[in-house]
Amino acid sequence: MDTRHLIRISATALATAGLLVSGCSPGGTSPSASASAPRQTVPAALKTYYAQKLSWRACGAPGFQCATMKAPLDYKKPERADIKLAVTRKKATGPGRRLGSLLVNPGGPGGSAISYVQSYAAIGYPAPVRARYDMVAVDPRGVARSEPVECLTGKEMDAYTQVDQTPDDQGEAGKLVTSFKGFAAGCAKRSAAILPHVSTVEAARDMDILRAVLGDEKLNYVGASYGTFLGATYAELFPARAGRLVLDGAMDPSLPARDMNRDQTAGFETAFQSFAADCVKREDCPLGTGTPDGAGKRLKGLFDELDAEPVTTGQSRRLGESLATTGVIAAMYDESAWTELREALTRAMGGDGAALLALADTYYERAADGSYQNLMYANAAVNCLDLPPAFTGPDEVRSALPDFEKASPVFGEGLAWASMSCAYWPTRATGTPHRIEAKGAAPIVVVGTTRDPATPYKWARSLAGQLESGTLLTYDGDGHTAYGRGSDCIDTAINTYLLEGTPPKDGKKCS
Numbered sequence: 001m002d003t004r005h006l007i008r009i010s011a012t013a014l015a016t017a018g019l020l021v022s023g024c025s026p027g028g029t030s031p032s033a034s035a036s037a038p039r040q041t042v043p044a045a046l047k048t049y050y051a052q053k054l055s056w057r058a059c060g061a062p063g064f065q066c067a068t069m070k071a072p073l074d075y076k077k078p079e080r081a082d083i084k085l086a087v088t089r090k091k092a093t094g095p096g097r098r099l100g101s102l103l104v105n106p107g108g109p110g111g112s113a114i115s116y117v118q119s120y121a122a123i124g125y126p127a128p129v130r131a132r133y134d135m136v137a138v139d140p141r142g143v144a145r146s147e148p149v150e151c152l153t154g155k156e157m158d159a160y161t162q163v164d165q166t167p168d169d170q171g172e173a174g175k176l177v178t179s180f181k182g183f184a185a186g187c188a189k190r191s192a193a194i195l196p197h198v199s200t201v202e203a204a205r206d207m208d209i210l211r212a213v214l215g216d217e218k219l220n221y222v223g224a225s226y227g228t229f230l231g232a233t234y235a236e237l238f239p240a241r242a243g244r245l246v247l248d249g250a251m252d253p254s255l256p257a258r259d260m261n262r263d264q265t266a267g268f269e270t271a272f273q274s275f276a277a278d279c280v281k282r283e284d285c286p287l288g289t290g291t292p293d294g295a296g297k298r299l300k301g302l303f304d305e306l307d308a309e310p311v312t313t314g315q316s317r318r319l320g321e322s323l324a325t326t327g328v329i330a331a332m333y334d335e336s337a338w339t340e341l342r343e344a345l346t347r348a349m350g351g352d353g354a355a356l357l358a359l360a361d362t363y364y365e366r367a368a369d370g371s372y373q374n375l376m377y378a379n380a381a382v383n384c385l386d387l388p389p390a391f392t393g394p395d396e397v398r399s400a401l402p403d404f405e406k407a408s409p410v411f412g413e414g415l416a417w418a419s420m421s422c423a424y425w426p427t428r429a430t431g432t433p434h435r436i437e438a439k440g441a442a443p444i445v446v447v448g449t450t451r452d453p454a455t456p457y458k459w460a461r462s463l464a465g466q467l468e469s470g471t472l473l474t475y476d477g478d479g480h481t482a483y484g485r486g487s488d489c490i491d492t493a494i495n496t497y498l499l500e501g502t503p504p505k506d507g508k509k510c511s
Helices: 011-016 044-050 113-124 127-132 154-161 170-191 200-213 226-237 257-279 292-308 321-331 335-349 354-364 375-386 394-407 412-418 457-466 488-500
Strands: 064-072 082-090 100-105 133-138 219-224 242-248 444-451 470-478 508-510
Touching (some): 044 064, 064 113, 082 113, 100 113, 100 200, 133 200, 154 354, 200 219, 200 226, 219 488, 226 242, 242 488, 257 321, 321 354, 394 412, 457 470, 470 488, 488 508
Parallel strands (some): 100 133, 444 470
Antiparallel strands (some): 064 082
16 A cells, blocks of 8 residues: 555546536636736746747547647756656637636646546536637646656566555564665666656646746646645746636645645545445445444454455455555545445455455556556655655654554554655655745635545645635535536536636535
């Protein structure tokens, strides 16, 4: 189990994002209009990047275009080297006056925004939004098609994901440390040049170049999960250029890594309790028909059994505690996966770990041929650069275990040890926890889900309170993120904001 990329939108959520939406009538002023935006100068060293012309070509499904954009690898020394970033768009379909570009990011860090747009957003976002906006995505630096960070071979990654992350003694703790060091060394070996330059600040600066290259005076943006941190960072850097920003499943940038990881641990416990409350009411619940707490004890018991003796899966890999925990966590992102999880747990308790392994493989983006997408590698590279490590070694983890286990009796121990991963990263963190106020920015809509597992609701409240122009929109429900997940109230509020520029009333609640 590796939890560095818990702040992400899951594959299940990607498949359903934007499918249930409500239309809004056209109207309002263009968010690209420059009347209210003070002129901001571009540094001389960056003018060639801002003035570049993209060469678009047809790609993917009908209607999509792709291009390659250049940005400086190092913004402090832009003359030294470029980085090439992959961009895609699908032009506004009409009718109605075009409102400019709508940049979207699905989270991660490490999720491919291009895959998200081409597979889902440009098809599943509400028709009135697609009619008036060009749907645009850029894979952030180090991600997928944009000079991806690489770390391990498929076989090495298989071994890494199976390491015991609830060590029972010094020997097992040593093996876990060795696995983290090996992962970091692999990244340093295969991606040394890019590792120091994949921070969220740099990715946000890339977004401003893209905004200018697309011809938009302001950036209009929908970011989910980690994408909310990316969007908030953009607003912090370029408040006068922030257009209509939706931050769904918000992060709290003021938290240090240890507090963030502990909050996430509590978030997964909240999500599990919701799953368990539903499960114990059903005859097919493998965790019993008692109470949610009892279900949690039964699940923890299963993890302990798999720690002692992994079960077969029909392939060379066996299902141990680490992969089983990852499989359960994967299903917490979207309540539509609860049925699949009940079935997978039932099979695992009967000695067949194939279904739970499949959930873990989806989470890790492992293909049937044993290869992995670069999500895990990019995620580690960005997270370990953005914040100093939560822990510097095993002794600090052991001291924090009571707090993590209090946050989640089911997941606390494993998530505490997983939080040590950045301790051995080869590149020193360049970011620090801080409040983001984005003074002078236009209204920014921050969306929080009350039982969100990966981005706890209190983070949305905090970010909305930090942002000078933040307005909080609440979804009382389960799952990770809210837009396009079945709430007409949420969808209408966001659609109205994107199309008309009118944000929902601060504190509006939906179910």
